[in-house]
Amino acid sequence: MSNMTEWLLSDSPTSKGQAFAGRAWRMWLSLLGNPLAITGLIIVVVLVLMAAFAPIIAPYSPVGQDLQNRLLPPSWQHWMGTDELGRDIFSRVVHGSRLTLMIVLLVAAISAPLGLLIGAISGYFGGWVDKVMMGITDIFLSMPKLIMALAFVAALGPGIENAIIAIAITAWPAYARIARAETLTFRNAEFIDAIKLQGASPARIIINHVLPLCTSSMIVRVTLDMAGIILTAAGLGFLGLGAQPPLPEWGAMISRGRAFILDQWWVATMPGFAIIVVSLGFCFLGDGLRDILDPKNEGKS
Amino acid sequence: MSQTDTVDISAQSWTNNVWFKRLLTIAQFIFVLVLTFLGLLAITFFIGRVIPIDPVLAIVGDRATQELYDATREAMGLDQPLVVQFFSYVFDVFRGDLGNSASTGRLVIEDLKRVFPATLEMATIGIFIGVLLGVPMGVLSAANEGKWVDQVFRVLGLVGYSVPAFWLGLVGLALFYGNLGWVAGPGRIGIFYEGIVTPVTGLILVDSVLQGEWEIFYDAIHHLVLPASILGFFSLAYIARMTRSFMLDQLSQEFVTTARVKGVPEYKVIWKHAFLPIRVPLITVIGLSYAGLLEGSVMIETVFSWPGIGNYLTVALLNADMNAVLGATLVIGAVFIFINKISDVLYRVLDPRSR
Numbered sequence: 001m002s003n004m005t006e007w008l009l010s011d012s013p014t015s016k017g018q019a020f021a022g023r024a025w026r027m028w029l030s031l032l033g034n035p036l037a038i039t040g041l042i043i044v045v046v047l048v049l050m051a052a053f054a055p056i057i058a059p060y061s062p063v064g065q066d067l068q069n070r071l072l073p074p075s076w077q078h079w080m081g082t083d084e085l086g087r088d089i090f091s092r093v094v095h096g097s098r099l100t101l102m103i104v105l106l107v108a109a110i111s112a113p114l115g116l117l118i119g120a121i122s123g124y125f126g127g128w129v130d131k132v133m134m135g136i137t138d139i140f141l142s143m144p145k146l147i148m149a150l151a152f153v154a155a156l157g158p159g160i161e162n163a164i165i166a167i168a169i170t171a172w173p174a175y176a177r178i179a180r181a182e183t184l185t186f187r188n189a190e191f192i193d194a195i196k197l198q199g200a201s202p203a204r205i206i207i208n209h210v211l212p213l214c215t216s217s218m219i220v221r222v223t224l225d226m227a228g229i230i231l232t233a234a235g236l237g238f239l240g241l242g243a244q245p246p247l248p249e250w251g252a253m254i255s256r257g258r259a260f261i262l263d264q265w266w267v268a269t270m271p272g273f274a275i276i277v278v279s280l281g282f283c284f285l286g287d288g289l290r291d292i293l294d295p296k297n298e299g300k301s
Numbered sequence: 302m303s304q305t306d307t308v309d310i311s312a313q314s315w316t317n318n319v320w321f322k323r324l325l326t327i328a329q330f331i332f333v334l335v336l337t338f339l340g341l342l343a344i345t346f347f348i349g350r351v352i353p354i355d356p357v358l359a360i361v362g363d364r365a366t367q368e369l370y371d372a373t374r375e376a377m378g379l380d381q382p383l384v385v386q387f388f389s390y391v392f393d394v395f396r397g398d399l400g401n402s403a404s405t406g407r408l409v410i411e412d413l414k415r416v417f418p419a420t421l422e423m424a425t426i427g428i429f430i431g432v433l434l435g436v437p438m439g440v441l442s443a444a445n446e447g448k449w450v451d452q453v454f455r456v457l458g459l460v461g462y463s464v465p466a467f468w469l470g471l472v473g474l475a476l477f478y479g480n481l482g483w484v485a486g487p488g489r490i491g492i493f494y495e496g497i498v499t500p501v502t503g504l505i506l507v508d509s510v511l512q513g514e515w516e517i518f519y520d521a522i523h524h525l526v527l528p529a530s531i532l533g534f535f536s537l538a539y540i541a542r543m544t545r546s547f548m549l550d551q552l553s554q555e556f557v558t559t560a561r562v563k564g565v566p567e568y569k570v571i572w573k574h575a576f577l578p579i580r581v582p583l584i585t586v587i588g589l590s591y592a593g594l595l596e597g598s599v600m601i602e603t604v605f606s607w608p609g610i611g612n613y614l615t616v617a618l619l620n621a622d623m624n625a626v627l628g629a630t631l632v633i634g635a636v637f638i639f640i641n642k643i644s645d646v647l648y649r650v651l652d653p654r655s656r
Contacts, residue, residue: 154348207579
């Protein structure tokens with residue numbers, strides 16, 4: 001064991017693999033020293049497990065109706081009570097984690113690479129390319145995100161796929177800004193000049209050498225943005241523009257519970273707790289990751 | 302030799318002139334503002350005319366007669382190239398022509414004028430709550446960095462980033478209206494008071510005072526307090542976080558240490574030496590969160606049936622009333638952009654370092 005840690009923490013790694021493992025180990029150690037970040041990590045891991053094993057964890061079907069047991073308060077049989085069609089709210093929340101995870105991952109998978117590429121190209125080439133691309137980015141950046149997402153969904157039509165597209169359209173500019181700023185810091189570095197002298201094309205330089213260096217700050221930013229993405233998606237669901245019934249999307253579930261808020265409070269309240277816990281988890285984790293991966297930004301915005 | 306020197310110096314001092322710099326900043330500001338507005342118009346144009354497979358159908362609805370369909374198609378100029386369509390769209394918007402609302406049957410611009418003051422009223426009260434609580438919270442956090450006060454406020458701030466506004470609204474209604482009965486329910490004013498006050502400014506608090514209707518004033522406050530507080534909570538999270546980070550920056554400066562060494566009382570160090578310099582960046586932060594509140598009011602208004610622009614937008618969305626949706630998007634977007642850019646330029650003009 002002590003040999004293992006010695007190998008990991010070695011100051012002079014002998015291979016690429018050792019250096020990488022050592023870096024990961026050091027990050028893991030500093031993550032362990034941050035209780036909030038660990039809490040966040042645990043929440044996110046639980047979310048992933050819940051999504052993966054939803055049919056096993058959920059005691060009832062998320063769509064099966066049982067009209068005799070409608071609007072029951074929380075009890076041992078139904079931990080979070082039942083909704084107006086007698087469906088078990090806990091089972092629906094568990095299955096809803098799949099939708100939440102899917103939305104978050106797809107939005108990140110669309111908007112982060114898009115922003116990364118635009119920002120890296122802009123920063124690497126500079127000049128007019130930079131001015132035009134950052135001008136467009138700034139215009140998108142100064143739009144109200146939620147309103148834009150609403151308007152896009154209105155035109156595309158309600159549905160979970162369109163909600164994902166609409167959120168992704170509004171999310172990329174922040175990533176482009178970060179990627180550009182990162183690119184500018186090492187665009188004139190010697191290692192880039194060295195690759196240029198070897199005859200590498202701009203595409204090769206950007207993809208193989210610029211983008212990998214932007215990823216750590218990008219991971220931090222995406223994690224911090226997850227909470228916002230979850231809230232926007234839930235908001236679209238609440239307005240009836242996101243996931244359509246009978247899908248157990250958390251925002252849509254709150255919307256169904258709105259009619260019963262004064263007498264059967266649990267219908268609307270329970271899915272909200274799920275949203276808060278998961279968003280908080282991503283916030284904590286993102287905060288912790290920022291301290292670890294990006295020490296220069298500590299304590300700022 | 303000496304002549305060129307003087308020319309050089311005068312040219313330099315001219316470009317270094319404070320007023321010249323300010324003028325340049327303002328000219329740049331106007332240029333960016335115009336460009337951003339055009340961008341906003343391009344986006345709403347794109348959403349309204351390019352995405353829908355049949356924009357005419359999106360406006361007249363599928364129950365329209367063939368004559369109406371043809372007339373609308375012609376009026377929209379859909380046979381023209383896109384660039385021409387875009388410029389005629391921009392021209393229409395500048396004349397205040399946003400089309401007719403399919404659900405209310407009135408001009409969209411008239412509808413927006415009617416609903417906007419309600420949103421303005423709520424967001425303004427909200428930002429007051431956010432500033433009055435958020436700034437002291439941030440200062441207190443920074444002064445007690447790492448202690449329990451700081452931790453509690455930090456978690457509270459993170460909660461502000463993680464709670465869905467519509468959910469908090471519903472829970473607030475259930476608790477303070479349903480259970481405790483401390484505040485009035487959804488809506489802007491009690492049903493018995495409807496239509497007594499004639500709208501002058503559209504702000505019901507101002508109008509009722511102007512006309513001496515104190516009962517209505519109190520009723521309006523009863524309705525306003527919960528949604529505005531919830532809205533304020535969301536700006537509070539951001540304002541407190543930024544205030545804390547600005548203050549920490551100041552408190553680590555050498556002049557603060559000097560003041561402490563000289564024996565200046567701690568409250569004076571915090572509120573005078575450290576707080577005074579951060580007023581300017583705080584203005585930007587407050588401006589940004591005010592713009593954010595206008596956006597955030599969409600969800601809150603829907604929950605509280607508040608007859609503002611957010612509620613108008615969501616009702617239009619559900620009725621697929623595209624003219625109203627785009628009109629509301631345009632107005633919220635324009636106000637949002639304007640406040641954003643203004644607070645940005647204010648920062649640059651007011652910051653002594655930019656002189």
